[in-house]
Amino acid sequence: MILVTGFEPFGDIDHNPSEQVVRALEADPPPAGELRLEVLPVVTGAAGDRVVELAVECDARAVLMLGEARGRAEVLVESVAVNLRDFRMADNDGNTAIEQPVVADGPDGLFSTFAAARLVEAVRTAGVTASRSFSAGTYLCNEISYRMLHHLAATGRSDVPAGFVHLPSLPAQVESMPEGTPSMPLDRQVAAVRAILDRLMTGLDRG
Ligand code: PCA
Secondary structure: OEEEEEEOOOOOOOOOHHHHHHHHHHHOOOOOOOEEEEEEOOOOOHHHHHHHHHHHHOOOOEEEEEEEOOOOOOEEEEOEEEOOEOOOOOOOOOOOOOOEOOOOOOOOEEEOOOOHHHHHHHHHHOOOOEEEEOOOOOOHHHHHHHHHHHHHHHOOOOOOOEEEEEEOOOHHHHOOOOOOOOOOOHHHHHHHHHHHHHHHHHHHHHO
């Protein structure tokens, strides 16, 4: 089972591309491999608890966490998560955090366990613009990525490919954002995520 998560909308903007990609995969699942799909709340603590719980519950062989990176034009495959919660805006339950760790006494940073460079290649081959990224920020996306990578390391399962991918905003969303904010149509985003899943599954089959 491969665990794939998205996030609900956050802040004052409707929709989240990651939620819509998860819904698209629900409606038309990839032929190879079973997926466990879920949309997570943008709530500190709860989102990380849930993603770890899901990975345990479905005994995930790979974990792909998705979220929105507003203002970015390409698909960003994250290589690292940091042990820092420092929120620009309150989460959806009104929680704030300044210079707080994600996990008390955890290491400063943890590398994604999926092969980020190869996933970027897979997305580009599918004709969608993509890059590696070395910062997922200090908000919920970084938090759940850190929680998952910490869980895998703590349970001796860092061989499970896991990590975070940030998606651009959707065209409809940027209408209420500052002029010139980049976006990417949903079908391109879905194509990118399908290419990533395909690559992840091929890697698993190779053992
Ligand atoms: N993006 C935010 C949190 C939820 C989402 O989709 C982030 O980049 O942290």
